[in-house]
Amino acid sequence: MIEGLTSSTLLEKHPRLEDIMCSLDTVGKMPSGVSGEIRQAVALARRFNESVARPYALELDRKMHEDPTYVPWDIVKEINRWGFYTNWIPKIYGGRGWNLGSLIPVVEELCSECAGIGNLMGVEYFGMSVLFAGWNTRITDKVCRDVVAGEKSGEPCLIAGLVTEPGAGTDAEETELLHKARVRCLARKVDGGYVVNGTKVFISNGHVSTWHISTAFEDTSRPADTMMCFAVRNDAKGFVYGRMEKKMGQKGCPASEIIFEDCFIPDEDVIINAEQIKKLKHSPRETAQQVIDFVVTLTRPGVGAMGAGVARGAFQEALAFARETEVRGKLLVNHEWAQCLLAEMYANAALARLTYMECNHITGLYGMAALLNLKPMYYYMKMMPTALLDRVMPFANRLAAVQQAFRKIIMDRQKEEDALRASGWASLSKFAATDLGIKNCHLAVELMGEAGIRHDMRAEKFLRDSKLLQIYEGTNQLNRLNLFKCLVAPAAPEALVFEE
Numbered sequence: 001m002i003e004g005l006t007s008s009t010l011l012e013k014h015p016r017l018e019d020i021m022c023s024l025d026t027v028g029k030m031p032s033g034v035s036g037e038i039r040q041a042v043a044l045a046r047r048f049n050e051s052v053a054r055p056y057a058l059e060l061d062r063k064m065h066e067d068p069t070y071v072p073w074d075i076v077k078e079i080n081r082w083g084f085y086t087n088w089i090p091k092i093y094g095g096r097g098w099n100l101g102s103l104i105p106v107v108e109e110l111c112s113e114c115a116g117i118g119n120l121m122g123v124e125y126f127g128m129s130v131l132f133a134g135w136n137t138r139i140t141d142k143v144c145r146d147v148v149a150g151e152k153s154g155e156p157c158l159i160a161g162l163v164t165e166p167g168a169g170t171d172a173e174e175t176e177l178l179h180k181a182r183v184r185c186l187a188r189k190v191d192g193g194y195v196v197n198g199t200k201v202f203i204s205n206g207h208v209s210t211w212h213i214s215t216a217f218e219d220t221s222r223p224a225d226t227m228m229c230f231a232v233r234n235d236a237k238g239f240v241y242g243r244m245e246k247k248m249g250q251k252g253c254p255a256s257e258i259i260f261e262d263c264f265i266p267d268e269d270v271i272i273n274a275e276q277i278k279k280l281k282h283s284p285r286e287t288a289q290q291v292i293d294f295v296v297t298l299t300r301p302g303v304g305a306m307g308a309g310v311a312r313g314a315f316q317e318a319l320a321f322a323r324e325t326e327v328r329g330k331l332l333v334n335h336e337w338a339q340c341l342l343a344e345m346y347a348n349a350a351l352a353r354l355t356y357m358e359c360n361h362i363t364g365l366y367g368m369a370a371l372l373n374l375k376p377m378y379y380y381m382k383m384m385p386t387a388l389l390d391r392v393m394p395f396a397n398r399l400a401a402v403q404q405a406f407r408k409i410i411m412d413r414q415k416e417e418d419a420l421r422a423s424g425w426a427s428l429s430k431f432a433a434t435d436l437g438i439k440n441c442h443l444a445v446e447l448m449g450e451a452g453i454r455h456d457m458r459a460e461k462f463l464r465d466s467k468l469l470q471i472y473e474g475t476n477q478l479n480r481l482n483l484f485k486c487l488v489a490p491a492a493p494e495a496l497v498f499e500e
């Protein structure tokens, strides 16, 4: 036996044992109700898949292909009716307050049927995470309660996240690149607010969203130091819809161009800006990175889950095909080469899921959801009657002191080590699971031969849908570099990161 002290020293060697086994760190710290919530949420998603997504996925894909200007309100209203847009809004903002850890497995589930429909639901929480990341409780409360009202009225009120610009995609996702980026979205300070001019592109759900949560820059020559975030409704003066992109996949989820033409944003709709950052511990650039990291540590494992979803969906299609197709006088599923291929596909789907579940643990402990997962906070929220919270919280959330307290607790107290761990794992999950996803789609088409490439077979659609996953939420190249920065470079201090 080795002494306790020696064993802990050995386990601290880079990478630490817990660094590649995050769940070990989590055992005992997470509230026990979380796993039950995950099961319930996944069961709901399976029911939705059976009755809504599976019967409609191919028709929606064809409809949007034939008419790329078609706005898919029919399916958005169904998702809204099923409660998917409000289940994960915290109870303090009027939602059902399901644990964020149960959101990502639901995204996998929906994408195992259709990644377009999965994104129509999942990307709502991208918009919401940009909203949450500035910890402005007043505006978060206002926007989230609109979404809840939209569920009640049956008229969906969705939220889109606007970061990408024509000249800044990858560069907009990392402050080390942002400070050299060619951003154009300018927010000019005027009396009582800002006037914003610029264009955002490839905005998922753009044409079906009411609220748009956007980044802009007070000085476009110093973007990393002057980034601000604001919320704007689609009926604001100067808010203009541009084209809807014709995409190869995920056709059910529109990707929109949004143009700001002298669009006035009142101070009360500013989520975070330089003025507010002055009251925090970190510099504007560090705070901008923190905001970006809060968003991507939630959304990148979400895209990882989409990768796991298409990996599993493609596997299921291939298995079904192998069980009913005869090749050289026997069922395909009885050929050993096909069994090896199906085994590999099963492993790919499982590995993809493991990456985002591990990351889920880290986000729950160290990322944006950390506060909500603290046991006292978790149980307080569970026990509190919604009617009481609905009466108290809209008032409390408006108080400057409440907002400042949230910001201080979350933003000032987050340790750099925790932020790196969460961000590095979010990237790991994103690129590993989406690469496994597209790999399975290729394998499914390979197994199915000519049947695999027919439009009326689902394998072909999975393959088209999966390619997009390697691009958004930071391309897989950027995510590899971010993993290097967060998880490898600390052990190689001489390494220069994002210097090229």
Ligand SMILES: Cc1cc2nc3c(=O)[nH]c(=O)nc-3n(C[C@H](O)[C@H](O)[C@H](O)COP(=O)(O)OP(=O)(O)OC[C@H]3O[C@@H](n4cnc5c(N)ncnc54)[C@H](O)[C@@H]3O)c2cc1C
Residues within 6 Å of the ligand: 123, 126, 161, 162, 163, 164, 168, 169, 170, 171, 173, 177, 201, 202, 203, 204, 205, 247, 250, 255, 468, 471, 472, 473, 474, 475, 476, 477, 478, 481
């Ligand atoms: C369907 C779809 C939906 C989207 N939805 C949204 C949305 O809702 N909101 C939003 O804000 N954005 C959205 N995006 C935008 C998405 O986040 C960007 O496409 C992505 O960040 C990549 O940016 P880019 O396309 O401009 O590629 P570029 O940044 O131009 O990159 C081109 C190539 O160069 C590589 N590259 C660039 N910089 C580096 C670097 N420093 N080091 C190494 N390689 C590099 C990239 O990996 C890539 O291969 C969406 C995109 C798509 C396709």
